[in-house]
Amino acid sequence: xxxxxxxxxxxxxxxxxxAGVHKDDVKREMKRIHEDLVELQNSLxxxxxxxxxxxxxxxxxxxxxGLIRRVFSGxxxxxxxxxxxxxxxxxxxxxxxxxxxxxxxxxxxxxxxxNRSHYEDVLITRVQKLVSTEEARRRFTAxxxxxxxxxxxxxxxxxxxxxxxxxxxxxxxQERLTDPAKQWKYEAGDDAKANQWPAYRLVYEDVFxxxxxxxxxxxxVPADQNWYKAYEVAHRLxxxxxxxxxxxxxxxxxxxx
Numbered sequence: 001x002x003x004x005x006x007x008x009x010x011x012x013x014x015x016x017x018x019a020g021v022h023k024d025d026v027k028r029e030m031k032r033i034h035e036d037l038v039e040l041q042n043s044l045x046x047x048x049x050x051x052x053x054x055x056x057x058x059x060x061x062x063x064x065x066g067l068i069r070r071v072f073s074g075x076x077x078x079x080x081x082x083x084x085x086x087x088x089x090x091x092x093x094x095x096x097x098x099x100x101x102x103x104x105x106x107x108x109x110x111x112x113x114x115n116r117s118h119y120e121d122v123l124i125t126r127v128q129k130l131v132s133t134e135e136a137r138r139r140f141t142a143x144x145x146x147x148x149x150x151x152x153x154x155x156x157x158x159x160x161x162x163x164x165x166x167x168x169x170x171x172x173x174q175e176r177l178t179d180p181a182k183q184w185k186y187e188a189g190d191d192a193k194a195n196q197w198p199a200y201r202l203v204y205e206d207v208f209x210x211x212x213x214x215x216x217x218x219x220x221v222p223a224d225q226n227w228y229k230a231y232e233v234a235h236r237l238x239x240x241x242x243x244x245x246x247x248x249x250x251x252x253x254x255x256x257x
Contacts, residue, residue, distance in 0.1 A: 008208070010201050013220055015165040017228040026231045030070075033234045038075060040241035044109060045079035047246040050154040051106035054113045054237065057123075058162030059200055060193045061172035062223050064115050067162065070230035071237070072113065081106070084115040097121040097139065098146055105150055118143060119207060126203045127196060136203075140210040147216050156240060157216045160233055161204065162223035166197045 017026075044050065056064045072080055083104045092100040098118055106112030122139050125131040131139070147157050164172075173194055176182050212218045219236060223229045 008205065010163065010205055010220075013163060013222075015163050015168065015222050015224040017222060017225055021228065023225075023227050026227055030227075030231055030234060033231070033238050034074060036238050037071075037234065037241070040238065040246065041075050041079050041111060043246035043248055044111070044241065044244070045076060046109070046248050048109040048249075050156070050244060050246065051108055052111045052237070052240065052244075053106055053150060053155050053157045054111065054233075055117045055119070055157065055159040056113065056115055056162065057117060057119055057160070057204075058223060059164055059169055059197060061169050061176075062162035062164040063172075063226055063229060064162060066226055067230050067233060068113060068115065070226070071234045072111075075111075079109060080111045080113070082113040082115055085117060085120055096142075098142060102146070106155055108154065118146070119211075122207060123200065123203050127199045136206070137210070140207075143211055144213065147211075151215060156244065158237060158240060159212075159216065159218045160236075161208070161218055161220050162229060163220050164223040166194070168224045169197060170194045 044052070056067065058064055068082055072082070085101070088100065101118040104112065104114070122131065122136045122143070126133075126136055150157055176185050208218050208220075219232075221229055221232045
């Protein structure tokens with residue numbers, strides 16, 4: 001059965017940094033965190049025994065792309081991969097919904113980032129009435145088993161929901177029409193997406209209730225301010241890597257003949 005946690009209301013959770021947290025202080029701390037991440041990621045890659053999967057989910061315009069740039073720029077590109085799950089192809093639809101996801105699971109030594117993920121198959125599919133509640137429940141069970149399998153194979157799974165307010169989302173979607181640097185992001189139907197915020201909130205809350213075991217919880221990240229959002233993800237990733245404590249392997253010396 002899916003893992004169930006107590007009900008909660010996303011509208012009551014903050015979308016901005018706590019009072020007293022200042023942007024300049026956070027930026028200075030981010031520099032230190034980034035230095036730590038560079039060293040820890042190199043160790044993880046060299047150790048080549050374990051891996052980390054970072055799952056990013058959020059409403060449209062919650063800032064997933066920008067967060068990836070802020071957190072992962074400057075890390076060893078050999079040890080970081082980013083995969084974005086788009087609309088399934090005919091080949092992918094011919095298999096179970098996790099088939100295409102498992103193929104992107106991180107190999108040993110890697111940090112893999114999912115920009116959207118397997119959770120799309122219990123989110124957008126429900127909002128668009130493609131999947132029933134009963135089928136979603138079955139998929140919750142499969143998702144929990146999938147993530148447990150990854151953990152048993154040495155992958156630490158970090159799941160982040162970027163919690164943007166309805167008002168901020170509307171403002172960012174509007175920028176896609178007016179800002180030349182962001183117009184390439186515009187898609188037909190962006191206006192409709194803003195109107196779907198309440199529907200997506202309900203299906204996200206269902207995911208958090210059923211797919212947040214203690215070993216693999218969701219982290220709800222305030223996302224109205226990009227600087228704070230990046231800090232929250234970066235410091236949790238840094239702390240997780242510290243707990244893993246990856247070690248550089250010793251040199252392998254061949255015996256003289």
